Amino acid sequence: MNLRLDIIWQEAPQFAAGLGNTVWMCAVATVLSLLFGMLMLPPLISKNAYLSRAARWLVDAGRCIPFLLLTYLVYFGLPSFGVVLDKWWAGLGTLVLYNTAYMAEILRAGWVQLPAGQTESARALGYHGFALVHRIILPQVLISVGPVIGNQMIQLIKDSAFLSIITVPELTYAANAVQSYYFVPFESFLVATLLYWVLCGGVENLVRRGERAAALVRRGHG
Amino acid sequence: MPSLAMLLDLLHGAGITVIVSGLAILAGVPLGLALAAGRTGQAPLIRSACALYSSFVRAVPVVTFVLLIYFGLPRLGFALNPLPAAILALVLNTAAFNSEIWRAAIRDFPSGQLEAARAFGMTRRVAFWRIVFPQIWRASLPTLVNEMTLLVKASPAIAVIGVVELTRKTRQISAVTYEALPPLVLAAIIYGALLALLVAGARWLEHRLTKHLRTA
Numbered sequence: 001m002n003l004r005l006d007i008i009w010q011e012a013p014q015f016a017a018g019l020g021n022t023v024w025m026c027a028v029a030t031v032l033s034l035l036f037g038m039l040m041l042p043p044l045i046s047k048n049a050y051l052s053r054a055a056r057w058l059v060d061a062g063r064c065i066p067f068l069l070l071t072y073l074v075y076f077g078l079p080s081f082g083v084v085l086d087k088w089w090a091g092l093g094t095l096v097l098y099n100t101a102y103m104a105e106i107l108r109a110g111w112v113q114l115p116a117g118q119t120e121s122a123r124a125l126g127y128h129g130f131a132l133v134h135r136i137i138l139p140q141v142l143i144s145v146g147p148v149i150g151n152q153m154i155q156l157i158k159d160s161a162f163l164s165i166i167t168v169p170e171l172t173y174a175a176n177a178v179q180s181y182y183f184v185p186f187e188s189f190l191v192a193t194l195l196y197w198v199l200c201g202g203v204e205n206l207v208r209r210g211e212r213a214a215a216l217v218r219r220g221h222g
Numbered sequence: 223m224p225s226l227a228m229l230l231d232l233l234h235g236a237g238i239t240v241i242v243s244g245l246a247i248l249a250g251v252p253l254g255l256a257l258a259a260g261r262t263g264q265a266p267l268i269r270s271a272c273a274l275y276s277s278f279v280r281a282v283p284v285v286t287f288v289l290l291i292y293f294g295l296p297r298l299g300f301a302l303n304p305l306p307a308a309i310l311a312l313v314l315n316t317a318a319f320n321s322e323i324w325r326a327a328i329r330d331f332p333s334g335q336l337e338a339a340r341a342f343g344m345t346r347r348v349a350f351w352r353i354v355f356p357q358i359w360r361a362s363l364p365t366l367v368n369e370m371t372l373l374v375k376a377s378p379a380i381a382v383i384g385v386v387e388l389t390r391k392t393r394q395i396s397a398v399t400y401e402a403l404p405p406l407v408l409a410a411i412i413y414g415a416l417l418a419l420l421v422a423g424a425r426w427l428e429h430r431l432t433k434h435l436r437t438a
Contacts, residue, residue, distance in 0.1 A: 068379070
């Protein structure tokens with residue numbers, strides 16, 4: 001068996017463009033879903049039982065749906081309500097929507113582990129609602145759940161490959177385009193999977209560095 | 223509008239999802255244990271090979287991995303039909319994740335128990351199956367079930383090579399009815415029910431496995 005890596009090399013710009021789209025979409029989606037997850041946190045941990053139950057139900061329902069099904073709901077289902085998104089907005093929107101539920105749950109788990117005294121003393125000092133979450137809870141929770149958010153980002157990168165099915169030209173789509181044109185499936189998908197490996201390895205590396213930095217800050221050397 | 227015929231059609235797709243995921247779980251859990259044994263064993267070459275495999279497969283999207291198996295394997299001389307290729311891809315994928323779960327359980331196992339078992343004259347193999355395995359199996363079950371739910375949610379990836387499971391079925395139905403929403407919403411409910419069943423089954427199993435540990 002001879003590997004036709006010359007074809008892959010010749011089509012490197014297409015792989016690079018696909019990788020570029022995967023990277024920017026995932027980066028933007030991570031930031032946005034984390035922000036929306038933060039907005040979901042106050043209702044999730046609210047003392048109001050109706051509010052927290054509604055938020056809980058939304059987050060749980062979101063985490064039950066496979067990513068591809070949610071993509072279909074956004075891309076093919078929303079037009080039934082008169083909302084027509086092109087593949088880019090549908091792809092990015094689905095990434096954000098799907099991961100918001102996970103980010104909210106990750107932040108809530110971090111909040112549960114926070115000593116109750118933190119919230120109680122903040123309440124005693126007059127903090128409540130948004131200011132309580134924003135000033136006291138979030139900064140501590142974000143540091144403690146940093147690695148979990150990194151793992152979720154890796155999950156997000158891997159889910160983004162589903163977007164090739166609605167023809168978003170990301171990395172898997174590029175690999176599929178090259179393989180069907182030249183009929184070099186093994187080489188093409190092998191290179192794509194190796195690129196994903198490198199990308200996820202990079203995220204893991206960043207998380208490890210962040211963890212070390214956070215440990216320094218907590219010990220007071222930062 | 224949703225109809226009984228549509229529901230039956232979707233349940234047919236759900237059947238494929240259940241069979242493929244079920245087979246992947248049945249093969250992937252023991253395969254993961256074998257990989258974990260390789261990684262915690264004494265042969266350095268096997269250790270690094272298992273570590274490399276687990277690191278690579280866990281970083282690759284399931285869609286891309288399914289495509290690699292189905293379109294790539296024929297170049298190495300194995301041509302598979304879509305369904306076996308889909309099952310193989312999911313087995314290889316979930317085994318890598320399961321191996322991490324087993325490895326963590328083996329690493330955290332108190333070494334004193336193993337030493338005591340060896341002192342009683344058990345061989346490594348007997349000590350593993352009699353002493354280590356029953357305990358790490360109980361300890362790992364919740365995490366393994368978590369991975370099973372992730373597998374069910376990743377299973378629509380096999381639609382990319384033409385296997386008509388639950389998610390792809392929704393597209394087939396709306397190609398006929400020109401209504402996208404009803405099958406999608408029904409499918410979402412079916413996925414929710416499948417995952418709830420899986421988690422409830424796991425709770426029941428966990429309850430049974432730990433029965434003798436509780437005081438009446």
